[in-house]
Amino acid sequence: VPPERSRTTKTHSFQSTSKCSTTVLDLAGKLHGEIKRGFIRAEVTNAQDLIRFDTYNSAKEAGNIRVEGKEYIIQDGDVVLIKWKE
Secondary structure: OOHHHOOOOOOOOOOOOOOOOOEHHHHHHHHOHHHHHOEEEEEEEEHHHHHOOOOHHHHHHOOOOEEEOOOOEOOOOEEEEEEEOO
């Protein structure tokens, strides 16, 4: 959903400063407690792969976006889109 159509679409950038394993559910909690509680799934791709496409949707249509659950451990270079319900 484009940001102009959704009051909940936000972009955040994080850099890991340690070698600890962060799950997408942990990331959701860092963004907001409501996002963590309403977590549905995460859509994940590598940043370098995403750069090759014009849009997120074209990367998704090409099969470069994968769906992960709340236990997925975020890897270096991952781009994560968290789907959640309010």
